[in-house]
Amino acid sequence: MNFTFKIMQDGLVTRVARVAEIAAKYADTVDAEARFPREAVDAMKAERLLGIQVPRHLGGESASITEIAELCSMLGQACAASAMVFAMHHIKLSSLVEHGADSEWHRGFMRRIAAEQLLIASATTEGGIGGNLRNSICAVEVDGDTCRLEKDATVISYGSHADAILITSRAHAQAASSDQVLTAFLKDQYTLEKTHVWNTLGMRGTCSDGFLFKGEAPACQILPKPFAEIAAQSMLASSHLLWSGVWYGIAVDAVVRAQAFVRAAARKAPDAQPPGALRLAEVSNLLQMVKSNVVAGLKAYEDAKADAD
Numbered sequence: 001m002n003f004t005f006k007i008m009q010d011g012l013v014t015r016v017a018r019v020a021e022i023a024a025k026y027a028d029t030v031d032a033e034a035r036f037p038r039e040a041v042d043a044m045k046a047e048r049l050l051g052i053q054v055p056r057h058l059g060g061e062s063a064s065i066t067e068i069a070e071l072c073s074m075l076g077q078a079c080a081a082s083a084m085v086f087a088m089h090h091i092k093l094s095s096l097v098e099h100g101a102d103s104e105w106h107r108g109f110m111r112r113i114a115a116e117q118l119l120i121a122s123a124t125t126e127g128g129i130g131g132n133l134r135n136s137i138c139a140v141e142v143d144g145d146t147c148r149l150e151k152d153a154t155v156i157s158y159g160s161h162a163d164a165i166l167i168t169s170r171a172h173a174q175a176a177s178s179d180q181v182l183t184a185f186l187k188d189q190y191t192l193e194k195t196h197v198w199n200t201l202g203m204r205g206t207c208s209d210g211f212l213f214k215g216e217a218p219a220c221q222i223l224p225k226p227f228a229e230i231a232a233q234s235m236l237a238s239s240h241l242l243w244s245g246v247w248y249g250i251a252v253d254a255v256v257r258a259q260a261f262v263r264a265a266a267r268k269a270p271d272a273q274p275p276g277a278l279r280l281a282e283v284s285n286l287l288q289m290v291k292s293n294v295v296a297g298l299k300a301y302e303d304a305k306a307d308a309d
Helices: 012-032 039-047 067-077 080-099 104-116 229-267 278-305
Strands: 120-123 141-143 146-157 164-170 180-186 188-194 208-218
Touching: 012 039, 012 067, 012 080, 012 104, 039 080, 039 164, 067 080, 067 188, 067 229, 080 104, 080 120, 080 164, 080 188, 080 229, 146 164, 146 180, 146 188, 164 208, 164 278, 229 278
Parallel strands: 120 164
Antiparallel strands: 141 146, 146 208, 164 180, 188 208
């Protein structure tokens, strides 16, 4: 069965299929041991998939959000944790691609991501604000050409394994909680002290633990656009669309397993309706509805991006 959302760039599906094969091999171990899917992420880097969203003139492949959502669904069929890591990386990369093009440092950062296949993590949650990513307690301190930030990040998925972190904070010490900026910190510019472990059912391999983040970097690494714009124009849409691609892939895998079970039962008792056959038909219809919703969401976002208004 073909579950593709659209026709892909030549070779992209083949490259992801090779990663998915490796991810599937280790999926059960990754979840059982709550360990990072190192083999799958190494394969993503080897296939040069972490920089595909970067524009071609900066060394990437200018892959669209629709194409990346399809890749997420392919990986979701193999390993939920690997697919989530891939999706979350590209959610953060979308913020750079859509909002960092006017900044010389961030253009250089995108070149590095494409050339070195850097893995990007996100730190938008914080102790004391619940799950509201549009509010921050911590504030970035700018001292001349340097910025410093300390944040009690309740969750940084794969934080210990990332090559860089994009992190939110108030724009300055006197700023309102919703007056936020997004800053890129490279691995050698911060320290992470683990504060707690989150045992995420079914996706333990994302290693979504809590950390006390302390970073110092050149102030030019703060994205020039307010986080309010970044969240509204790229991050929220890409989060829901790419995560939906992952969920769809997980559901496809579950339905395929269910189909195999029903077929096996039918072979054993050819004269009787196998258990679950009716429910399987219902689930197959629901799966198509999920796909239609994701495709419609992707089209709406691609159309909005092409329309300045």
